[in-house]
Amino acid sequence: KGGEAKIVRACTLPLTGQRVVHRIVTEFAVLDVRPGQPLLLVELAPEVTFEQLAAMTAAPIERAANVIALRN
Numbered sequence: 819k820g821g822e823a824k825i826v827r828a829c830t831l832p833l834t835g836q837r838v839v840h841r842i843v844t845e846f847a848v849l850d851v852r853p854g855q856p857l858l859l860v861e862l863a864p865e866v867t868f869e870q871l872a873a874m875t876a877a878p879i880e881r882a883a884n885v886i887a888l889r890n
Contacts, residue, residue: 863887
């Protein structure tokens with residue numbers, strides 16, 4: 819609500835498990851979680867650019883070689 823990124827570099831809340839998330843799915847993109855590396859963009863919504871996604875995400879992102887465009 820305050821314009822803060824929902825996907826961050828590190829969690830600030832108490833964790834119930836560590837390294838259990840392997841993929842993040844949002845209305846904008848699908849990102850693979852790779853410990854010690856940037857998130858890997860594998861799918862992107864057609865109305866969103868990579869630059870827009872990177873701007874709304876606090877964690878570093880890298881594009882996969884074959885990013886798939888999500889359907890509306």
